[in-house]
Amino acid sequence: MKIPTTLKHKPVVVSENYEKVDGRMAGNTDAKGLSLGLAQWNDRGKVDISAKVWRYTGEKWSRQSEELPLHRVLDLSILICRSLEHFREAYRYENLYDPEQPVIDRVGLQGDAMTVAVCTDNERINEDIKLFNQALSDDGEMIGERLSTLSKILKDMGY
Numbered sequence: 001m002k003i004p005t006t007l008k009h010k011p012v013v014v015s016e017n018y019e020k021v022d023g024r025m026a027g028n029t030d031a032k033g034l035s036l037g038l039a040q041w042n043d044r045g046k047v048d049i050s051a052k053v054w055r056y057t058g059e060k061w062s063r064q065s066e067e068l069p070l071h072r073v074l075d076l077s078i079l080i081c082r083s084l085e086h087f088r089e090a091y092r093y094e095n096l097y098d099p100e101q102p103v104i105d106r107v108g109l110q111g112d113a114m115t116v117a118v119c120t121d122n123e124r125i126n127e128d129i130k131l132f133n134q135a136l137s138d139d140g141e142m143i144g145e146r147l148s149t150l151s152k153i154l155k156d157m158g159y
Contacts, residue, residue: 001056003033008040009052009067018053023142030055030062040067075114077150078107082116084143087136095126096133
């Protein structure tokens, strides 16, 4: 499905067949495309790049389509990777984390650090973390395939 070019987000690089590879929802998803382009929130003289997930309801492009600045997409990737690393060893804890040390990591960015931590404010964290861990396990092959691909691309780029 062709991504629209007449809306406020201006696509530059697109993946128009995303519905075929959208994880467990592949073939049955409203996420029809991904794009990198000029952000919809740009003002005159200011140009930001954003990533967008294009969702289509079957009749029109959805207002639930998401647009994120590229640095936030990368920050989410960092959050995912540090979380995956935590859950590899989480079995050592009764509730899959140390309640005395819920901080998983502090990742240095821009002269400060992004904290990665178990959300102890969640009143059902002990139940939810087990469900989360199981979902990570269930999707391990799919996530691993994408991480391997990302790793190869990053290595090819010199990172």
